[in-house]
Amino acid sequence: MNIAQYLDSTYLKTPQQSGISEEETVQKDRELAQEAIDHGIFAVMIRPDYVSEIKKYIQERNSNVAVGTVIGFHEGTYSIEEKLTEASKAIEDGADELDFVINYKAYLQGNHELVKEEFLKCTELGLRHHKIVKWIIEIAALTDTQIADLTQKISGWAEHHFDEQDLPRIFVKSSTGFYETQGGKPNGATFEGIRIMLDHAGKLPVKAAGGVRTPEDAEKMIRMGVKRIGTSSALALMKDQSSAEDY
Numbered sequence: 001m002n003i004a005q006y007l008d009s010t011y012l013k014t015p016q017q018s019g020i021s022e023e024e025t026v027q028k029d030r031e032l033a034q035e036a037i038d039h040g041i042f043a044v045m046i047r048p049d050y051v052s053e054i055k056k057y058i059q060e061r062n063s064n065v066a067v068g069t070v071i072g073f074h075e076g077t078y079s080i081e082e083k084l085t086e087a088s089k090a091i092e093d094g095a096d097e098l099d100f101v102i103n104y105k106a107y108l109q110g111n112h113e114l115v116k117e118e119f120l121k122c123t124e125l126g127l128r129h130h131k132i133v134k135w136i137i138e139i140a141a142l143t144d145t146q147i148a149d150l151t152q153k154i155s156g157w158a159e160h161h162f163d164e165q166d167l168p169r170i171f172v173k174s175s176t177g178f179y180e181t182q183g184g185k186p187n188g189a190t191f192e193g194i195r196i197m198l199d200h201a202g203k204l205p206v207k208a209a210g211g212v213r214t215p216e217d218a219e220k221m222i223r224m225g226v227k228r229i230g231t232s233s234a235l236a237l238m239k240d241q242s243s244a245e246d247y
């Protein structure tokens with residue numbers, strides 16, 4: 001199985017979170033991009049501040065590795081206007097894919113109208129610019145029932161408001177990888193959570209992100225039906241994948 005083609009190779013820590021400088025962060029992103037070019041990885045997923053630099057790096061090497069970035073990261077509580085502004089800047093800078101953190105706190109408070117409005121406005125912006133749009137629902141913050149409900153709501157809004165041909169460009173994504181859980185509970189993509197998302201996403205593709213650590217787990221996720229995997233350990237997921245062409 002060619003796992004590389006499913007991967008968003010991710011580096012999303014701020015310089016403050018990693019304890020390194022801006023320039024060192026850009027350098028890490030360049031290395032991530034080079035690794036993606038060298039190994040046929042589908043996309044790199046980086047913070048918005050570095051999109052223009054990394055897009056340029058990839059273009060100069062005549063590669064078609066996609067550049068994705070995160071919007072409203074990582075708590076999702078930015079206002080709709082802030083998300084639209086951040087996304088517009090990322091589009092101007094050359095981002096191919098926009099991974100929005102949905103306002104899951106508003107969802108949990110029952111403010112579903114706000115969540116619907118941000119979904120519709122931000123998705124419309126992305127589709128209008130021919131981008132891939134993904135919605136992170138942060139499954140570690142939700143019960144199984146809420147994962148099912150929010151996934152189904154997103155799928156319903158998408159099917160009702162956007163063209164059928166655009167639906168494959170609107171993903172539902174599990175996790176930021178940054179949510180703080182208690183008692184060792186996983187904060188990323190679990191098989192159970194992904195199963196629920198797949199069962200409720202309708203025509204929308206699902207991206208598993210966070211905590212996918214082995215080639216076996218990645219392969220299992222793909223066989224379950226996920227269309228993309230977000231990982232900060234891309235090379236580890238491709239271990240023993242040297243015969244990738246045989247997929």
Ligand SMILES: O=C[C@H](O)COP(=O)(O)O
Pocket residue numbers: 010012045175176177178188209210211212230231232233
């Ligand atoms: O895709 C998003 C995540 O930040 C990746 O999480 P990870 O570090 O657990 O692989």
